[in-house]
Amino acid sequence: MLKEKENIGFKGGYNLLDTYPLRFCNIIERISSGGIPEVFEFRVPAQKIQHVIVNLCPTEPWALPNWVILEHKTAAFLNKLKEIKTRYFPEAKCYIAINKKEDEPLSAVKDYACNAEWMKVFAVDAKYPQDDPLILSKVVLGIETNFGQDTTTQGVLILDAQTVSAIYENCMLGNKVNSRFVALSGTGLKENEVIKVQLGTSLEKILRNRVKESGKYRVFVNGPLHGREITDLSQKMDWSINNIVVLEELDKKVMFPMFKSDELVLTTNMLGELRRCVYCNFCDDICPVDLEPALYYHSYKRGEKHKARLYNLEKCIECGL
Numbered sequence: 001m002l003k004e005k006e007n008i009g010f011k012g013g014y015n016l017l018d019t020y021p022l023r024f025c026n027i028i029e030r031i032s033s034g035g036i037p038e039v040f041e042f043r044v045p046a047q048k049i050q051h052v053i054v055n056l057c058p059t060e061p062w063a064l065p066n067w068v069i070l071e072h073k074t075a076a077f078l079n080k081l082k083e084i085k086t087r088y089f090p091e092a093k094c095y096i097a098i099n100k101k102e103d104e105p106l107s108a109v110k111d112y113a114c115n116a117e118w119m120k121v122f123a124v125d126a127k128y129p130q131d132d133p134l135i136l137s138k139v140v141l142g143i144e145t146n147f148g149q150d151t152t153t154q155g156v157l158i159l160d161a162q163t164v165s166a167i168y169e170n171c172m173l174g175n176k177v178n179s180r181f182v183a184l185s186g187t188g189l190k191e192n193e194v195i196k197v198q199l200g201t202s203l204e205k206i207l208r209n210r211v212k213e214s215g216k217y218r219v220f221v222n223g224p225l226h227g228r229e230i231t232d233l234s235q236k237m238d239w240s241i242n243n244i245v246v247l248e249e250l251d252k253k254v255m256f257p258m259f260k261s262d263e264l265v266l267t268t269n270m271l272g273e274l275r276r277c278v279y280c281n282f283c284d285d286i287c288p289v290d291l292e293p294a295l296y297y298h299s300y301k302r303g304e305k306h307k308a309r310l311y312n313l314e315k316c317i318e319c320g321l
C-alpha cells in the first residue's frame with residue numbers, strides 16, 4: 001500500500017549529499033581475507049517485532065549507495081523482503097524509508113506498494129541524520145527511543161538493504177554469506193570505490209595500494225561524523241562496517257575561511273575542531289533533536305554544569321554536526 005507522506009522528517013539536520021556529493025567507481029573489486037572468512041548470522045530478535053523499517057535512505061555521501069544492492073531490480077529486492085517478513089515477522093508491517101530524490105528506485109517501490117498491503121512507503125528527505133535509528137523510528141512511526149537504545153525492545157527492527165539481501169541469501173536460500181560490500185572514499189585515497197570484501201579481512205589489507213603515497217592520513221569506519229577512528233589497521237572487517245573513509249591529515253589553517261563558506265571541505269583540521277563559538281546559534285537550527293548546544297556550552301564555560309539536565313543534553317545522539 002502506498003502511504004507516502006509529503007514533508008515528513010524532522011527539524012534540523014543537514015543535507016550532506018547535496019553539499020558534498022561523492023562518486024564511486026562502478027567496477028567492484030573482490031578482496032579475500034586470506035584465511036577462513038567469518039560468516040554473517042541473522043538472529044531473530046527475542047522481542048516480538050511489530051514494525052520492520054527498511055532503510056533505503058543513506059544520508060552520508062561516504063555511505064554505501066543503494067544502487068550497489070538494488071542493482072536496478074527493486075521489485076526483486078521487495079519480493080525477498082516479503083518472503084523474509086512472511087517467515088519471520090508475519091504480523092509485522094514493513095516500512096520502506098527511501099530517498100525521495102532517487103527517482104528510479106522510488107518509482108519502482110511506489111509501483112510495487114500499490115498491490116502490497118503489507119508495506120508502506122515513506123519518501124523522505126535524505127538530510128543527515130534522517131537514517132539514525134532514533135530519528136527514523138520517530139519520523140516513520142512516531143515512536144520515541146533513547147540514544148543508544150536497541151529499537152527491537154520497542155518492537156521495531158531496522159534493516160539496511162544489504163542486511164535484507166544477506167538474510168534472504170542465508171536464511172531463505174541456505175547459502176553461506178561471508179562477504180559484504182563496503183564503500184571506500186576520502187581525500188587520502190587514490191579513488192572512491194566500492195569493494196566486496198570477505199568478513200575477517202584486515203583493514204590494512206583493504207587499504208593496501210589504495211592510500212595516496214604522500215603524507216599522513218586518518219582512517220574512520222562508518223564515517224567521520226558518527227563512526228569511529230581506527231588507529232590499529234590490523235582490525236578485522238565485520239558486518240557492521242558499511243564504509244571506510246580515509247582523510248589526509250591537514251592541520252593547517254585555511255586562509256580567509258569566511259570567503260569559502262559555501263564549500264564543505266572535509267579535513268582533519270584540529271584547529272577547525274577548536275573554533276571559537278561566536279554564538280551564531282546555527283547549532284540550534286541544525287540540531288536534529290532540538291537541543292541548544294551553544295546555550296549549554298556557554299553555561300558550561302561559566303561553571304554551570306548542573307544545567308545539563310535542564311537543557312536535556314541526554315537527548316544528544318552524537319550526530320557530529
Ligand code: SF4
Binds near residue numbers: 283288315320
Ligand atoms: S547537540 Fe548532539 S544531536 Fe545536537 S547537533 Fe550537536 S551532536 Fe548532534
